Amino acid sequence: MVHYILQTIVFQLLFLVAYELFLKKETFFNHNRVYLLCTAIISVILPVIKITVFKQIIQKQFVIALPEVFLTNTTSNTAAPIITFIDEVTPQALSFHAILNLVLFIGMGVATLIFIYKLTTVFLLIRKSNKQKKENFTIVNLPNSKAAFSFFSYLFLGNEIKPQDKVHVLKHESIHIAQKHSYDLLYFELLRIVFWFNPLIYRYQKHITVLHEFIADNKAIKTTEKKTYYQSLLSQVFETKNVSFINTFYKQSLIKKRIVMLSKSKSNQNSKIKYTILIPLIFGMLLYTSCQSETAAEKEDINLNKLTFSVPIQLGSGSNNRDDYRAFEYIEKEMVSVLKSNPDYVRWVKVNPRSIEFSVHSKQEERPEHYLNLKGFDGVDKGLSFYLSYVEALRSGNFTGSEDEEVIIEVQEIIFENIEKVPFGEAVEVEEVPFALIDESPIFIGCENLSEAERKQCFIEKIRTLISGNFNPELGKIQGLKGRQQINVIFKIDAEGNVSNIKTRAAHPNLEQEAKRVIQLLPKMKPGKQNGTAVMTSYSLPIILDVDDK
Numbered sequence: 001m002v003h004y005i006l007q008t009i010v011f012q013l014l015f016l017v018a019y020e021l022f023l024k025k026e027t028f029f030n031h032n033r034v035y036l037l038c039t040a041i042i043s044v045i046l047p048v049i050k051i052t053v054f055k056q057i058i059q060k061q062f063v064i065a066l067p068e069v070f071l072t073n074t075t076s077n078t079a080a081p082i083i084t085f086i087d088e089v090t091p092q093a094l095s096f097h098a099i100l101n102l103v104l105f106i107g108m109g110v111a112t113l114i115f116i117y118k119l120t121t122v123f124l125l126i127r128k129s130n131k132q133k134k135e136n137f138t139i140v141n142l143p144n145s146k147a148a149f150s151f152f153s154y155l156f157l158g159n160e161i162k163p164q165d166k167v168h169v170l171k172h173e174s175i176h177i178a179q180k181h182s183y184d185l186l187y188f189e190l191l192r193i194v195f196w197f198n199p200l201i202y203r204y205q206k207h208i209t210v211l212h213e214f215i216a217d218n219k220a221i222k223t224t225e226k227k228t229y230y231q232s233l234l235s236q237v238f239e240t241k242n243v244s245f246i247n248t249f250y251k252q253s254l255i256k257k258r259i260v261m262l263s264k265s266k267s268n269q270n271s272k273i274k275y276t277i278l279i280p281l282i283f284g285m286l287l288y289t290s291c292q293s294e295t296a297a298e299k300e301d302i303n304l305n306k307l308t309f310s311v312p313i314q315l316g317s318g319s320n321n322r323d324d325y326r327a328f329e330y331i332e333k334e335m336v337s338v339l340k341s342n343p344d345y346v347r348w349v350k351v352n353p354r355s356i357e358f359s360v361h362s363k364q365e366e367r368p369e370h371y372l373n374l375k376g377f378d379g380v381d382k383g384l385s386f387y388l389s390y391v392e393a394l395r396s397g398n399f400t401g402s403e404d405e406e407v408i409i410e411v412q413e414i415i416f417e418n419i420e421k422v423p424f425g426e427a428v429e430v431e432e433v434p435f436a437l438i439d440e441s442p443i444f445i446g447c448e449n450l451s452e453a454e455r456k457q458c459f460i461e462k463i464r465t466l467i468s469g470n471f472n473p474e475l476g477k478i479q480g481l482k483g484r485q486q487i488n489v490i491f492k493i494d495a496e497g498n499v500s501n502i503k504t505r506a507a508h509p510n511l512e513q514e515a516k517r518v519i520q521l522l523p524k525m526k527p528g529k530q531n532g533t534a535v536m537t538s539y540s541l542p543i544i545l546d547v548d549d550k
Contacts, residue, residue: 002100004047005198011043011285012200018281019207022274026267029215031275033208037184039278040191040204046285067366067460068542069467104197111196115189122151129156137177139170148173152182168224175216184208214261221262307335308359308484335360339384347386365542442493442537443526463522467543470518476547479508487515487543495534497527515543 019039023032125140132139137153145158150173161169176182188205195201309332338360339345348371350357367373371387440452447458476485487506494500499522504512519541527534 007047007289008043008195009198009200011046012040012198012204014281014285015039015043016200016203016207018277022277024207025264026271026274027214027218027261027264028267028272029211029218031272033184033211033215035275035278036204036208036211037187040188040201042282044191044195046282047289049286049289066463066539066541068544069464070544070546071468071471071473072546072548107196108193111193115193125156126154137174150174150176150182153177168220171220171224172216175219176212179212179215181212181215184212210257213258217258217262307338308357310355310357332358336384347384348389349386350389439531440529442497442528445523445525448526463541466521467518470521471543471545472514473545475510475514476508476545479510481508481511481547483547485511485545485547487511487545489515489519489541489543490538491519491522491541492536492538493525493527494536495527497525499524501538511545 019032019035023035026032125142129143130141132141134155137150137155140154140156142156142158144160146160147156147158148161148169149156155170155173155177157166157169157173185205185208188201188208191201192205335347335358339347344363345360346363348357348359348361350359367387371389374386374388441456441459443455444459444462447455447462450458485507487504490501490503491499492501499519502516502519504515504519506512506515528537529535
């Protein structure tokens with residue numbers, strides 16, 4: 001939600017800056033009206049639009065996903081099981097979002113009440129005042145008042161306005177009614193209710209109000225002498241209503257702007273080319289929203305690593321029942337909630353001889369061999385896609401009794417009941433691995449005299465060895481972190497073979513700095529080639545640090 005709001009505000013700011021710089025002073029009033037109305041809603045819609053073509057081109061063709069590097073600070077030769085218990089889920093993150101949502105809804109409620117109050121005030125004026133029906137509108141006479149404004153088909157007119165000025169007021173306000181300007185103001189009023197916290201919506205409404213006056217003045221002076229019209233604007237001690245969704249004739253803050261615009265020469269038709277600025281603006285915004293490498297969940301500080309857990313299978317003990325899994329139900333519900341709101345992510349389920357591992361991964365991440373693509377068939381994740389692997393459990397050779405076989409057989413039966421027939425143990429065909437897109441991958445020192453496939457594997461192993469040998473595994477514990485910590489690294493190997501543009505993201509800045517330090521230790525390599533030409537190659541590398549809190 002936070003990231004969506006920030007994107008909306010940034011997009012509206014860009015649209016308004018373009019308006020202020022290029023369009024505001026032009027006399028294409030109706031064009032500007034359409035611009036303001038459209039860009040206000042476009043900025044709200046664009047953050048949720050993702051054109052997958054953009055994302056695929058950038059992420060699949062230019063970013064190579066390397067297998068994750070797993071680090072642990074435990075002294076045991078056997079890696080400790082990765083288990084996250086309920087009390088390790090950070091309540092601060094959850095409470096922050098709950099409080100934020102509460103504040104947003106309270107603000108919307110207050111804004112709605114203010115709108116209802118203003119609307120009621122206008123309707124009471126209509127009901128209590130004397131009315132005079134005209135052809136296209138109704139005049140509402142306001143006793144002891146110099147106010148003049150319109151609201152939909154009602155024209156409010158103070159009886160203390162001078163008779164010679166009433167002619168100009170009626171002409172001006174009737175144009176507001178004919179142009180249906182009240183719909184524009186009501187449109188922005190509703191946006192103000194939903195986005196009450198966004199100051200740019202108020203700026204939009206101010207611009208549209210000024211435009212309405214320019215449009216009405218421009219049409220009114222076609223049947224009135226300009227000098228007489230100016231005198232009418234300046235002759236009154238003005239009285240206005242403080243209601244944001246009415247068109248008022250006498251508004252002191254706009255008088256100068258209206259007179260200046262009335263005196264201005266009409267803009268050259270060639271100036272309309274300025275509206276084409278919308279094309280690069282919208283294209284750039286779509287490119288940004290479509291090519292984000294992280295979901296809204298990550299950008300709102302939801303730690304996906306906290307959604308990783310492992311359920312032990314206590315074979316032969318007679319305790320394999322729902323109670324063994326109950327401790328992880330809360331985490332699973334959180335996982336499913338994140339997955340449903342972030343379609344770019346998917347759950348991986350791996351059945352091991354002694355446990356079942358659950359984790360969340362980007363759909364862009366390479367799926368390991370023998371992972372089946374299934375859909376949830378029951379419970380909270382019904383219909384939700386996930387990847388399941390049970391082949392390694394069968395091939396491990398660690399099964400010792402009939403209870404072990406029964407567990408795996410049960411898993412196998414579930415698979416065959418819920419997917420079209422997939423041969424047992426057969427890997428599901430996956431998309432082409434991005435690594436293969438390069439004709440000649442960068443060559444690590446020591447991997448020169450190998451085949452292309454072997455060089456790629458050597459490249460991966462060399463990076464793993466370098467990171468494992470140089471990353472400080474105690475850093476997570478020093479920072480007071482617990483459980484599995486993921487550090488996402490992006491780096492490039494340029495056309496000269498140098499490692500550059502290193503970017504990191506982790507739960508703690510010290511982990512980010514340590515990852516950057518270690519990647520900087522990578523030696524100069526022979527650059528990758530595409531069609532015989534040295535090219536820059538981008539890589540993404542997840543580093544998993546298992547913090548032993550004992």
